[in-house]
Amino acid sequence: MVLALSRGFAAHASRPQGVIRFEQAFSGLKFIFGLWCEPARDDIAVNSRDNMMENYQLAVIGSGSGGAEAALLAAKNGFRVALIEKERLGGTRLHRGCYAVRALHASGRMFREFLGSGKFGIEADLLRNSLVDWMKSQRAASNRLADELKADLEKLGVKILSGTGSLAGQHIVRVTGEWGDNTDIEAEHIFISTGSRPDYRSTPGSRIINSDDLIQRIDPPSDLLVVGGGYVGCEFAAIYRQFGCQVTVAEQAERLLPSWDETVSKHVASQLTASGVELMLGAEIDVKNLPLEAGSPIVTRPDGSEMAPDLILVATGRSPNVESLGLEALGIAAKPFIEVDAQLRTAQRHIFAIGDVNGLNMLDSSATAQARVACEAITGGDSIFSSRWVPRYLDTDPPVAAVGWMEHEAEVADFNVEVQTESVKLVTSDNRTVVEPSLTQVKLIVEQQTRQLRGCVIIGQQASEVINVAALAIQSGLNARDISRLLLVHPSVSVAFQRCAAKFA
Ligand SMILES: Cc1cc2nc3c(=O)[nH]c(=O)nc-3n(C[C@H](O)[C@H](O)[C@H](O)COP(=O)(O)OP(=O)(O)OC[C@H]3O[C@@H](n4cnc5c(N)ncnc54)[C@H](O)[C@@H]3O)c2cc1C
Secondary structure, three states: OOOOHHHHHHHHHHOOOOOOOOOOHHHHHHHHHHHHHOOOOOOOOOOOOOOOOEEEEEEEEOOOHHHHHHHHHHHHOOOOEEEEEOOOOOHHHHHOOHHHHHHHHHHHHHHHHHHOHHHHOOOOOOOOOOHHHHHHHHHHHHHHHHHHHHHHHHHOOOEEEEOEEEEEEOOEEEEEOOOOOEEEEEEEEEEEOOOEEEOOOOOOOOOEEOHHHHOOOOOOOOEEEEEOOOHHHHHHHHHHHHHOOEEEEEEOOOOOOOOOOHHHHHHHHHHHHHHOOEEEEOOOOOHHHOOOOOOOOOEEOOOOOEEOOOEEEEOOOEEEOOOOOOOHHHOOOEOOOEOOOOOOEOOOOOEEEOHHHHOOOOOHHHHHHHHHHHHHHHOOOOOOOOHHHOOEEEOOOOOEEEEEOOHHHHHHOOOOEEEEEEEEEEOOOOOHHHHOOEEEEEEEEEEOOOOEEEEEEEEOOOHHHHHHHHHHHHHOOOEHHHHHOOOOOOOOOHHHHHHHHHOOO
């Protein structure tokens, strides 16, 4: 279908706003009732009386990390963009994931720092700590970030449509409002960026919950069992332990974070254990058959004692939000993640799936990288997405970051590599480290023949910054000698990275 974009734009400009086409008598009644009860909402787009559809060059369904980045990028490039969101702007990152977790961690760290402030010559007499206040601080931060995102989108002229988006035709996106009213828009390109949700769905009032539920709770558990030792489970375990809860992590594999380098698993396990978290590795817990009543024992420990947590967080994986998108009618496969090619195109070349919904690499950094690839594709570019070089980060204490090949992956792929490690207590750009130097551990993986850097793991303060230096080195094809000769700021954590590279010489 060829779209008459200029005609659509003229129609868009002259269209009277606020006129509703009722799809069904029932939804119309609901809408009229809604007008009595609800203040007018200018962010809901509506079809015009003459039934002419608004027309966009790009429609993006979902305003999380991938969708928001794509809408901003395309609008910056002069595209006329509609962004459809059924909840609050910002998606998982702002409200239930990365930034929400960071905000809680910030409260935990601040609390711990006050407890240890005597070393810096500061005495705090009375420290009050409440989960309600931690949550208030988190929500204030999430709301501020969502407001900033809205302002950025509006500044660039992105049309924000409130409602649930679905595909109603090759180039038609239907937006269903909360009162059941339907609005169709036409778009030359469509990005599906509807993200994912926890695999485990809790029943209201149950003591067995998922991470979305946990972040809504303001009453701290006294005894929390986390089922799943991936990064979500480990991060929440660290936060709730910092808060003072009794925490146990049960993981079915023999190590935490099975997809990360083994050094990281060992480090996170020892940090969590040192903070008082109990670990049960190789422990398979049948979540479907757990007793729902508080106080019922869940599992018998090797020493015969029984564990009866008052709250159980199930953090065992995520599923894509693909239901009701209308994929089947357009022949777009989802098994269960939407299938895409290297440019993130679905079976319909003008419809892309970016972010968690395609399951390629369920990270914030991947969702934004994919948004860039898809935006380039619709302007005729040929860049492709590879999850191999996406850096990743784990907000533990201290944090962990990694990029590229891990040692065990290189072994499995029969890739000839050399590995060096460095573990050093450093004074860094953080002035506090003069008083209390922090430990930084680095592992570098280089290709045997070329000595080019292929992978890096960093454990220590500012790991997320140093991993960016490593990612830059990998993407620029630097070898170990090049890295060891870079001019770097002293003191800084990157020095540990450089010292490790020098070991290959
Ligand atoms: C606890 C936790 C911690 C995390 N920490 C990190 C981290 O430290 N680093 C990192 O890189 N990643 C982290 N992640 C992962 C990261 O948050 C996700 O990979 C990222 O948010 C995915 O972005 P997305 O755009 O694909 O989806 P989302 O951010 O989930 O956005 C999807 C949006 O689409 C909307 N939507 C869904 N269906 C429809 C529809 N039909 N119509 C309209 N709107 C719809 C949703 O309401 C949502 O707003 C974490 C995740 C969790 C759960």
